[in-house]
Amino acid sequence: MTRNELKYALLTDLYQLTMAQGYWESGKGDEEACFFMYFRDNPFNGGFAVSCGQAQLAEMIDGFRFEDADIEYLASLNAPLGGPLFEKEFLEYLRGMRLTVDIDAVREGTIVFPMEPLVRVSGPIMQCQLLETALLCCINFQTLIATKAARVCLAAETPVAEFGLRRAQGAGGSLWASRAAVVGGCSSTSNVMAGKMYDIPVSGTHAHSWVMSFDDELEAFRAYAKIFPNNCVLLVDTYDVKRGIENAITVGLEMRERGERLIGIRIDSGDLEWLAKYARERLDEAGLTDCGIVLSNDLDEYSIASIKASGAKVNSWGVGTKLACAYDQPSLGGVYKLCATRMPGEERWTGRMKVSESTAKLTIPGVLDIRRYIDENGKLAGDMVFDVNEAVNEHGVIVDPADVLRRKTLGEHEFETLLIPLARNGESVLSDEDRNAMAAQKRVKAGLEQLDESQKRQLNPHSYPVGLEQGLWDRRAKLATELRGR
């Protein structure tokens, strides 16, 4: 696996650096802070999300340092009203800076829900902030795409290949998108570089231009089959789909004569549902029952579900644009909030929160983790967000963060705790297994098995119970009242 060589220290908002200088100058640089990253609503109006991006976050942590060229660049910046933006001494401090933060995160591929801490960063406040923007970018985007992929794959049931590179949001965006799509459940990507970088399966055969470069479609098909007898899926809609199907049948039968097999035909335009049924009929009539049908063209979970509901038999799917850039919701609004601070030498953390908005938008004070309760059938019963430094109430009562009257008692169930160490003292500690995309894909499949069907519904899913540990809810309410009263 090739690791991306981009150094990430400058991949941040400028205000993180101005604030860093502020902390440094005001002597707060060593104050410790704890931040947590979470999102407020499941993407795509769905019932769950698939966490993703932790492996890249670990790479970023290990690649975090200010190179001489970075320092030189920062020294060249001027303030809007004149003079250098940064102080020389501060820049020298940055040049020598090494991360010392601890990071905990859920494993890649874990099914997650709103208001849960997906990543927790603690250490000198300045470092926590310098990491914020890149961390959010990394986890927000990959979680978004892994979730979309899981939804598409749940709808498709048969294998889905991701091929959105040409419409993805940039070269780098495409690489993360391809990896996250595979974590979410896609069986392959068309993106060769992603295949190489992340050790994930790649797939692909030919495009319309192959057919157009020959004088005749049949000739083009024959040439392709001859060169790739073991990877032959013929694209039949360059000129006329029906004629294309007949040409593919001709070639498929010729291949069979030679002891080879036409794996499938791909249809990339027109009324996919009608054409898939028509093609299946024609292939079966011709005796090519082992030749599959691949559909592509602007597919997503909704169009796939509709095609399947019609009874069309589709062996695999190619999904591009709508997956690789999460077309119907191209961003996950994950946030990174200060949740606790302590002074150097202090043992005890003090909870912090931001209160300016509605109750639903209050942040959660404390050093947080997730307890996932599992019922006697192995299904997920509910999640509790709790403070690792406080006792958990004995009955395992959780309270809806936005509605004190919605409570649930989970104490009767077994539980597991979800955050695991991602970095210690500024260095990543994820195991190879926990960085591996295919292992994360398995985790997604297992996690989705544990969810009730109603919670996986594409439209209006049943909401999964997530609440604050009762004592945490009470402490939060008290702190909000105090802060608002100031």
Next chain:
Amino acid sequence: MTRNELKYALLTDLYQLTMAQGYWESGKGDEEACFFMYFRDNPFNGGFAVSCGQAQLAEMIDGFRFEDADIEYLASLNAPLGGPLFEKEFLEYLRGMRLTVDIDAVREGTIVFPMEPLVRVSGPIMQCQLLETALLCCINFQTLIATKAARVCLAAETPVAEFGLRRAQGAGGSLWASRAAVVGGCSSTSNVMAGKMYDIPVSGTHAHSWVMSFDDELEAFRAYAKIFPNNCVLLVDTYDVKRGIENAITVGLEMRERGERLIGIRIDSGDLEWLAKYARERLDEAGLTDCGIVLSNDLDEYSIASIKASGAKVNSWGVGTKLACAYDQPSLGGVYKLCATRMPGEERWTGRMKVSESTAKLTIPGVLDIRRYIDENGKLAGDMVFDVNEAVNEHGVIVDPADVLRRKTLGEHEFETLLIPLARNGESVLSDEDRNAMAAQKRVKAGLEQLDESQKRQLNPHSYPVGLEQGLWDRRAKLATELRGR
């Protein structure tokens, strides 16, 4: 300027490589092809697009080669039905391959329209195809974001800072997004790495967490003002906006006492329109008439236009998510189509086209360029797509590609030809000026000046006339008829 060191040869769909082997094996590797990249509809239901990404395309061309590790990776891939996917000899060929294509493209920052060739690639068909996916990704995404930025900036009139990194589609996506946003008209980005890589202005001050890390908002503001007297914009909505404004006024007056200036206050939540007016009133009453108001929080061209229409006076804007991932249309559907071929040694190109879809989706055969006609007032009169190897009709008649009855005669006007060389014989030839983001930004401003106001309208804009040169229209119709008749 640091150039990204990513090598781009593998940034492609796998089928480009399987087809490449196909061309190589079937002896078509040296056949020459001409492809052009275009889009069919303006993004965001707007009246124009801003072309962007050419500088990165030039970098990709120069970074295009198959490294030993790439070849090793390709050699490790297996076909679905078994055996290695690629042949050893072909991989050796790839290892030694150097690009020889010629590429022509419109300049970055040129205002462009549907059906126009933005990029034209000609050379050995295999090379043209190997470049397709990365080229599309590069131009599609950056054109999308530059266009969005231009729309936002037209609405805003006062400066717009892009700060979408945390919600962008990946680290790489964010870098291209920041650059494209500046090309489209943003005055700065928060993304420090983009600032360094692309030599574009960066901006930023502080976040809510700065305020939260102090016991008291006033104390936090004072500390920030003391450290950054020349870059002081105070974020006033951490706890309560009205109280925040009063605290900022206190600090602004203290700064004035010291001969310094509070540049502005930023409001990032709540009813932005109401709060902007309230803040302006309070600042003016306090005598801080030179303290500006900065708004942010989920803004786009529509919310900005609405705030401005209310009469609120806003000095600058921060626009993140909705710009950096083009929230309402996260992908531009640009395509790359074969438009001509010729055999080795042939002088003459033969037009090619794909006909399976509706008339509006027919491709355009020929080696294409754009003539832009300019009227006596310096405004754009219309664009003609023409074949560089054929005569242009003497009256300059253009015909709507999808409607033979819509014609326009442009011959009376001056014109300029828009495609310029981007690469020759596989090496980029763009001048430094033509790679420069700020130069492209100027081009956008000048180009938008030349467009009629009605064509820049956000909703239901007047459509700008683009047509095929009459002879080209006729040749295309003839070829479509022939191909459909086959």
